[in-house]
Amino acid sequence: LSSEQDNRDFVVAVDIGGTKILACLVDGNNRMVDEHRFLTGTHRGPRAIVENTVAVVRDMVEKNEVPRSRLLGVGVASAGPCDSVEGAVINGPNLGWQNVPVARWMADALDVPVCLGNDANLAALGEQRYGAGTGVENMVYVTVSTGIGGGIITDGHLHSGGSGLSGEIGHITVQAGGPLCTCGRRGCLQSLCAGPALARNVQERLAQGGSSLSMFQPLQLLELAKSRPEEITPHLVFEAAGRGDALSLAVLREGARNLGIGLTTLAILLDPEMIVVGGGLAVRWDQYIAHAVDFVKANTYPRSMQDISIVPASLGDRAGIVGAAAFARDRFGRDAA
Numbered sequence: 001l002s003s004e005q006d007n008r009d010f011v012v013a014v015d016i017g018g019t020k021i022l023a024c025l026v027d028g029n030n031r032m033v034d035e036h037r038f039l040t041g042t043h044r045g046p047r048a049i050v051e052n053t054v055a056v057v058r059d060m061v062e063k064n065e066v067p068r069s070r071l072l073g074v075g076v077a078s079a080g081p082c083d084s085v086e087g088a089v090i091n092g093p094n095l096g097w098q099n100v101p102v103a104r105w106m107a108d109a110l111d112v113p114v115c116l117g118n119d120a121n122l123a124a125l126g127e128q129r130y131g132a133g134t135g136v137e138n139m140v141y142v143t144v145s146t147g148i149g150g151g152i153i154t155d156g157h158l159h160s161g162g163s164g165l166s167g168e169i170g171h172i173t174v175q176a177g178g179p180l181c182t183c184g185r186r187g188c189l190q191s192l193c194a195g196p197a198l199a200r201n202v203q204e205r206l207a208q209g210g211s212s213l214s215m216f217q218p219l220q221l222l223e224l225a226k227s228r229p230e231e232i233t234p235h236l237v238f239e240a241a242g243r244g245d246a247l248s249l250a251v252l253r254e255g256a257r258n259l260g261i262g263l264t265t266l267a268i269l270l271d272p273e274m275i276v277v278g279g280g281l282a283v284r285w286d287q288y289i290a291h292a293v294d295f296v297k298a299n300t301y302p303r304s305m306q307d308i309s310i311v312p313a314s315l316g317d318r319a320g321i322v323g324a325a326a327f328a329r330d331r332f333g334r335d336a337a
């Protein structure tokens, strides 16, 4: 008998985003044998979107001649807070969804088991199984981009919490009474150090009369943007900082410090062996994430925690779909508990 997983076991993985949906057919050796990407079309509403997804999954399974008996089930990753116990999207800000029972709708239509989780939670699982955290039993994944999300792996398993809402790292309160967050609360980690927060902080300081001239050369990027502050993007802040702009550098340092506070909280609370950082801002490692890492190393408790490794994610935007496949296999595979 081969130690490889039995190749009779197919799963379908689906990643539902605000703009696009990706569906993949994955064989028993975890090879993606087919994939289909299509526009979400949020204006059509959840029922039509789920029906469209069901049709895509059905076509893909039929086209590849996978009989029903060889399909273990479907794993769905979705943006926004999700109840992974009920398989429902609780609140998808990018989707405009409220309490949509995606897993039940899909399972009824396809007549196979369907499970659903938050995309950052499932990205954590993906990175732990096949990415930067392969084989690490206790790991936290944090994604830093337009928002901040994450997932917690404990003893090799995704920690879901009582209602599947575990890992909402971006909404840890870091500064009481701080900036308004997309969740309606104030001072969340996300409201202090995700991409939009960096751009907003630069805008506010320019409005207060802050200068974005560097000591050595007049820096025109932010001066140009001063007349059109709405055009200051996180990308521009990093570009300006890279050319020595003092204001941008100060904003990045402050953001990184707040991110460091969030990561330190996770390190002390969970004692993970590794923190994996992904998302659009993880590519700005030296300019941004590294400073947060320095903060963690200087502030962990006890000192032995200074050995914690904090590393970049390796699966990129595939982490969610890879994790969705692993999630379905965990739930519905023959070895499932």
Ligand SMILES: [Zn+2]
Residues within 6 Å of the ligand: 170, 171, 181, 182, 183, 184, 185, 188, 190
């Ligand atoms: Zn929040």
